Amino acid sequence: MPRPGRNTYSDQKPPYSYISLTAMAIQGCPEKMLPLSEIYKFIMDRFPYYRENTQRWQNSLRHNLSFNDCFIKIPRRPDQPGKGSFWALHPSCGDMFENGSFLRRRKRFKVLGASDHLVQSMGKQQSEAAHYLQQQAKLRLSALQAATGTHLPQMSTAYNLGVGVTPSSTFKHPFAIENIIAREYKVPGSLAFSTMQSMSAGYPLHNQLTTAWPHMYNTTSMIDTAAPISDYSAYGVPIKSLCHGGPALPAIPVPIKPTPTSMAGFSALPHHHHPHHHIPAFLSNSPQSLSPTSPQTATSQSSPATPSETLTTSPSTTLQSVAVH
């Protein structure tokens, strides 16, 4: 049994499916959408295991993006040069890993009508969602630029925007990295807790993170790869921002298959724990101490329109989807 903190451990395959890794990456950025290359980067930056055999796993990842309805493609606007589209989570995919296992979902998320006459309405709904995301991204960017007086390249700043968002909102998308990390592993409670504390401070301590999430970094990478990682605030984990209202869609959690306990609040982590994944319940209401240091925080947060107001109809209510298999 490899022990936390050991180099050997960090090279192991992380206990996440491509779907969960991708969802993690998408949820980890304020815009809640990323181009393929950024998803790759997110994963490679954090999991040494994926720095090898890139052809193989990246092909698998692309397969997943196309194959799974929980991922939607969002076209680039003319002012967003680059190859490929942005990828986002389907507004209704909810907590696909409510069972606590990030390896396998209980049910695959499928959009209704994938093979029947409902398809046409789907197109419309998706485009609405896409438009919404684009608008949000645009708003955020201009807000940031206004606040900082600088013009920053979009994607490279994406992760920075995240830190220090006001703790006004409580909901956190299931895929928010903080949630994922917290649920992760059956680490001794105390350990996970200390990790979260450092996380909420906006600057997780390396050794703590490494201990709690060993496969995320190898002991030397932090220093050696400081450059790439420094692009992201605090290891690329926009701790506070994730989901909050701000960014993305009205992230209304929709359990794939409603269960008595799953709606106990998001906050609420699954009650029946998977035998192999004990989920620290404290996580849900982890203290939202925040770094009041980011200017864009106030700006973006004070944005008048709430997501649901922006759309005439909330995507989460108009989009029809269901877990199917």
Next chain:
DNA sequence: CAGTGTTTATTTTGGA
């Protein structure tokens, strides 16, 4: 041309 995206087929594996 390289990166991106889609699709089909097959194998592996988690979990009931």
Next chain:
DNA sequence: TCCAAAATAAACACTG
């Protein structure tokens, strides 16, 4: 042990 989800492989179209 069985089933469905996930992983893997690979062909192929499209695009900047």
